[in-house]
Amino acid sequence: MAIDRIAEQEGVVVQNRRSKAVTATCRLAGRQVILAKPETFMNLSGLAVAALVREFEADPARDLLVIYDELDFALGTFKIRERGSAAGHNGARSVSAALGNEEWLRIRIGVAPDVAAKLGPGSRDSVIPHASEAGGRQRPGRDYLLSPMRKADLAVLDEVLDKVATAARRLIQDGPGPAMNEYNRKEQ
Numbered sequence: 001m002a003i004d005r006i007a008e009q010e011g012v013v014v015q016n017r018r019s020k021a022v023t024a025t026c027r028l029a030g031r032q033v034i035l036a037k038p039e040t041f042m043n044l045s046g047l048a049v050a051a052l053v054r055e056f057e058a059d060p061a062r063d064l065l066v067i068y069d070e071l072d073f074a075l076g077t078f079k080i081r082e083r084g085s086a087a088g089h090n091g092a093r094s095v096s097a098a099l100g101n102e103e104w105l106r107i108r109i110g111v112a113p114d115v116a117a118k119l120g121p122g123s124r125d126s127v128i129p130h131a132s133e134a135g136g137r138q139r140p141g142r143d144y145l146l147s148p149m150r151k152a153d154l155a156v157l158d159e160v161l162d163k164v165a166t167a168a169r170r171l172i173q174d175g176p177g178p179a180m181n182e183y184n185r186k187e188q
Helices: 002-010 042-055 090-099 114-119 141-146 151-174 176-183
Strands: 016-018 021-028 031-038 065-074 078-081 105-112 127-129 138-140
Touching: 002 021, 002 031, 002 151, 021 042, 021 151, 031 042, 042 090, 065 078, 065 090, 065 151, 078 151, 078 176, 105 151, 151 176
Parallel strands: 065 105
Antiparallel strands: 016 021, 021 031, 078 105, 127 138
16 A cells, blocks of 8 residues: 555556566656565565565665555554564565565554554464454454455555655655654654
8 A cells, every 4th residue: 555655646557567566667756766566475575575676686775665564563653664573574574584684674554453552562463353343353463454444444544654655755865764763753
């Protein structure tokens, strides 16, 4: 959804097939960039990322930004990181394995209902309330991620996607330090 938002704002359509992904080329913050959405299963997305890195002879530590969902963060939040572990995210684990390191820039977008975010790291495997049943049955966090989002959650996410698109431009223009200083601050 974040890639689609950036593409929409830049007036391009992500539809060209290459390197196990659908892509579009545009200028972002004065630089030519490739927007890409892997066509692999999420837990194999590293295959597409590595293929694109090879095709464009990119340096993942400098030239790659991966945007993904994060069940350990509350819906409506996001965080920029320069490197780090996958923290239980199979897609991030796949990217690190395919690249052979964890030295790549990422934006992690919170998608968890409040209760899952309070569970902390590893809640992807924890049991959380079913999103459509208040006080109802419980299910694993990974099942929550595969379910359609509620309209209210999509409205919250809509605002975050605009902020993520702006943060991506800031990352490209000014680098990780200034972007993290601006966007990783805790709200008062």
